Amino acid sequence: MKSSRARQALAGYGLLAPALIIFTTFAFYPLWRVIWLGLHEQNRTGTRQRWVGVSQYTDVLTGEGFRDGLWITAQFVLLTVPIGVAMGILLAVAANRRLRGIKAFQVIFSSTIASSTAVTAVVFFVLLEPSIGYVSNPWIFDLLDPDRAIFAVALTGIWQNLGLTFIITLAGLQAVPDDLLEAARLDGFGPVKTFGRVTLPMITPTLLFLSVALTVFGLQAFAQIDVLTGGGPAGATETLVYKIFSSQEPRQLGEGSVMSVGLFLVTGAVATLQFWLLERRVHYAN
Amino acid sequence: MRTDPAPRWARNAGWYAVLTALSLVVLFPIWMTIVRALSNPITWSFERGQPPYPVDIEWDVFTRAFDEARFGRQLALSALVTVIIVVGQLVTSVLAAYAFAFVEFPLKRLMFAVTMATLMLPIEVTLVANSRTIRELGWTNSVEGLTVPFLATALGIFLVRQGFLGIHRDLRDAAALDGYGHLRFLWRVAIPVTRPVIAAFTVLSFLAAWNSYLWPRAITDDSDWNTIQIGLRAVANSTADQLNVGVAAALLAALPVLLVLIFFQRHIVRGLTAGAVKG
Structure with a gap:
């Protein structure tokens, strides 16, 4: 019996080993390492490092660079998430009905999921780029105006997420029981009232999940910025991840590491919120 | 449904109109990308109003992507x-x-x-x-x-x-x-x-x-x-x-x-x- 338990333990860890090795090497060790690098300053060639301690954390996290990066990231999130969720509802409500050929519309609405962030950046480059783009007057989506470039970058995010938000919201709508809608109709609810009083509360958990997922995407925005603006004009689209990416030279490594820890804390807060919401959802689903 | 055939037909037509409009919004960026891929870039730029349809179409652009943009190597990787x-x-x-x-x-x-x-x-x-x-x-x-x-x-x-x-x-x-x-x-x-x-x-x-x-x-x-x-x-x-x-x-x-x-x-x-x- 004892040997069998030992064999189980061996089997268990043997099966886990490949995943654990990857996680240790490329998730936990680097977390420790960015924390450690954040406590140091590198010389120009990165051959020597000097202990600077927690002061680098306080300097960077309260400094202008981090604050700007966080604010630009927040703008991206605030622009993409609410509009993204609203568009998802719009598309899903429109496509959630029995009509001949509805599948074709559903495929069209899902289609942007095939477009990677880099492909999406090219798509909008071709639309919005001032000298060669289709739109000659880009209104607020002006890639060359520091005050407006973020709108252009956010627009690419909104469009790219349409497919995902549509698919998830539609699945949420289809999970609403028919007899509930029928009961609302028998009670004399019109379509608008039914949606507001029955459908919307039923899909709220789905929408919350979606909002969190879109927020995480927003916090990680990088590719569209790298392709479309390179962080510009005048640093106006340098999100946190963009700043982290561009601080890999030895001299900026300490700062980049502190920002990484900052991003971790922000992401952690959002993830905690996510778990909390999921927890609640399970409660009211029971 | 218990409604008359005529209003139902009309309502369906309304939904088709809405769905088509939304489809156009979703697909427009992709359509313009296709237009720009197929059009000769110089002809397109000098065309009056920079048209939302392909002009002077060059179908070989996709094979040129493999030759000139090194797309083949990138694809393999x-x-x-x-x-x-x-x-x-x-x-x-x-x-x-x-x-x-x-x-x-x-x-x-x-x-x-x-x-x-x-x-x-x-x-x-x-x-x-x-x-x-x-x-x-x-x-x-x-x-x-x-x-x-x-x-x-x-x-x-x-x-x-x-x-x-x-x-x-x-x-x-x-x-x-x-x-x-x-x-x-x-x-x-x-x-x-x-x-x-x-x-x-x-x-x-x-x-x-x-x-x-x-x-x-x-x-x-x-x-x-x-x-x-x-x-x-x-x-x-x-x-x-x-x-x-x-x-x-x-x-x-x-x-x-x-x-x-x-x-x-x-x-x-x-x-x-x-x-x-x-x-």
Whole structure:
């Protein structure tokens, strides 16, 4: 019996080993390492490092660079998430009905999921780029105006997420029981009232999940910025991840590491919120 | 429905109008991309009003993407990297999920928590340190560098474990009675029964690997090691007369994903909604 338990333990860890090795090497060790690098300053060639301690954390996290990066990231999130969720509802409500050929519309609405962030950046480059783009007057989506470039970058995010938000919201709508809608109709609810009083509360958990997922995407925005603006004009689209990416030279490594820890804390807060919401959802689903 | 045929017909027409309008909004950016890929770039720019339809069409732009934009090499690299990551994630996920679902070992709950904790450590957070690790390993500009950090993922372990836990007790008892060991149970029972979950995860894994951008951008500095996605950066710097070639490459880059979307639509929906909707 004892040997069998030992064999189980061996089997268990043997099966886990490949995943654990990857996680240790490329998730936990680097977390420790960015924390450690954040406590140091590198010389120009990165051959020597000097202990600077927690002061680098306080300097960077309260400094202008981090604050700007966080604010630009927040703008991206605030622009993409609410509009993204609203568009998802719009598309899903429109496509959630029995009509001949509805599948074709559903495929069209899902289609942007095939477009990677880099492909999406090219798509909008071709639309919005001032000298060669289709739109000659880009209104607020002006890639060359520091005050407006973020709108252009956010627009690419909104469009790219349409497919995902549509698919998830539609699945949420289809999970609403028919007899509930029928009961609302028998009670004399019109379509608008039914949606507001029955459908919307039923899909709220789905929408919350979606909002969190879109927020995480927003916090990680990088590719569209790298392709479309390179962080510009005048640093106006340098999100946190963009700043982290561009601080890999030895001299900026300490700062980049502190920002990484900052991003971790922000992401952690959002993830905690996510778990909390999921927890609640399970409660009211029971 | 109990309404008269005429209003119903009218209502349907209304919905078709709404759906068509929304489709146009969603598809317009793609349409303009196709227009710009097919049109001769110079003719298009000098055309009055820069038309929303292709002019002076050059169909050979797609073959030129292979010759001039080095699309072929990028495609091969992306395909190789994606296959390695997807297969790797499937293997590590199935093995770990099996351990969590069916094997009793010490500190199991802790190990599961540790696994799920990696969801809080996306590559964006660990980028600075990981790219140093890659450099120290001598893996800059290499297939190892592009793939190894992604050979395991908590999402896959979680989804497959959920699938395994859904396997009915009776099935396990029957397999045990038949003298199935772990390996045979995994191969003959657990994997076949959870095929829908595994398929859904495979599609998600494919999408993430194929579309990956930040990591390959960070750990390669030689254009020979550009994946398709990184290759698209060049479009923004291409000269006006070369623009159509880069845009065509972008369309080609989306094609494999589009095919997966069409043929595996059910799996995508199931994968994306796993957790989003109580099934």
